[in-house]
Amino acid sequence: MDFLQLTGxxxxxxxxxxxxxxxxxxxxxxxxxxxxxxxxxxxxxxxxQLSKLVGDAPIYVCDVEHQDQIDGLRDAVAKDRDSIHGLVHSIAFADYSAGWLPFHQTPRAAFLQAVDVSCFSLTATCNAFRDLLDSEQGSVVTVSISTTRMAAENYGYMAPVKAALDSSICFLAKSFSGFSKVRFNAVCPGLLKTSASAGIPGYVDSYLFAERATLRKEAVQTAEVANSVAFLLSPRSSGINAQGLVIDAGMETNYFDKQLVQQAIDNQ
Incomplete structure (x- = not known):
């Protein structure tokens, strides 16, 4: 049974x-x-590297910091496909080469580059692909974070950047609604084990704490995030638009977990 209705x-x-x-x-x-x-x-x-994992599937090269490459990606896809049903934007970059700095000392160049790559690239790509996306059932999904209101010191300026990404989803959905039914949503996972996260200072400690803060005492798995992305791409989620789907195994409801509270008291 093709429950997700994504075949072909x-x-x-x-x-x-x-x-x-x-x-x-x-x-x-x-x-x-x-x-x-x-x-x-x-x-x-x-x-x-990817070709070793996906075989003969089409792979294009596009550095989203350059508009001409985004346009080139659109042109290349348009040559190979008459239209696309969905677009998954799983792109983020932050330059932590300066080491950990308090937020007010964020380097201007690093912040602006992070906004460009991690946030504006979504708008630029969607604009380039606007005529190629299925206007009736098209779906765009980006990857954000579970909350941009928790001021994790080691994550630094990327939380405000992701907040801009979250807001962009709403504005893209509204903007595209003027000429199509393309939907825009975000998946917002808790802390994951990925190569990208390994570059965040002190990430492992935060990950281990977040795991203990979940209701199930088990961290969110990357496969669980992928499941949610597939659902949002699917016509089965047709009523969901301009939303952020939080995938954190209940962590946001569990700040006062008795075990964590007791440990904090014992360590006083």
Whole structure:
């Protein structure tokens, strides 16, 4: 039974880095569901790595910091497909090379680059693909974070950047509604084990704490995020638009977990 109704539908997945990445898990699941998956990666080196995992599936190279490459990606996809049903934006970048800094010392260049790559690239890509997206059932899904209101010091300026991404979803949905029925949503996972997260200072400690703060005492799995992305791409989620779907295993409701509270008291 084709519950997700994605068989034969062409979906562009942007941002796969390796087998640990959210984008790779999404594309793998979509392929298993019968979708026609097209991949976009940042560099030729990434393309060569990904080709070992996805075989003959189309892989395009696009560095979203450059508008001409986004336009080139659109043109290349348009040559290969008459239209696409969905677009997955799983792209984020932050330059932490300066080390941990308090938020008020965020380097201007690093912040603006993060906004460009992690947020504006979604708007730029959707604008480029506006005539290629299925105007009746098209769906765009980006990857955000479970909350942008928790001021995790080590995550720093990326939370405000993700907040801008969350807001962009609403504005894109409204803007596209003037000429199509394309939907825009975000999945907002809690802390995950990915190669990208490994570059965040002190991430492992935060991940272990977040795991203990979930209701089930088990961290969110990348495969669970991929499942949610597939659902939002599917016509089965047709009534969901301009939303952020939080996937954190109940962590946001469990700040006063008695075990964590007791441990804090014992350590006083």
């Amino acid at each position: 539908k062409s979906i562009l997945v942007m941002g796969a880095a390796n087998r640990k990445s959210v984008a790779y898990h999404v594309g793998k699941l979509l392929t298993e569901a019968g979708a026609d998956v097209l991949w976009s990666v940042r560099s030729q080196a990434r393309k060569e």
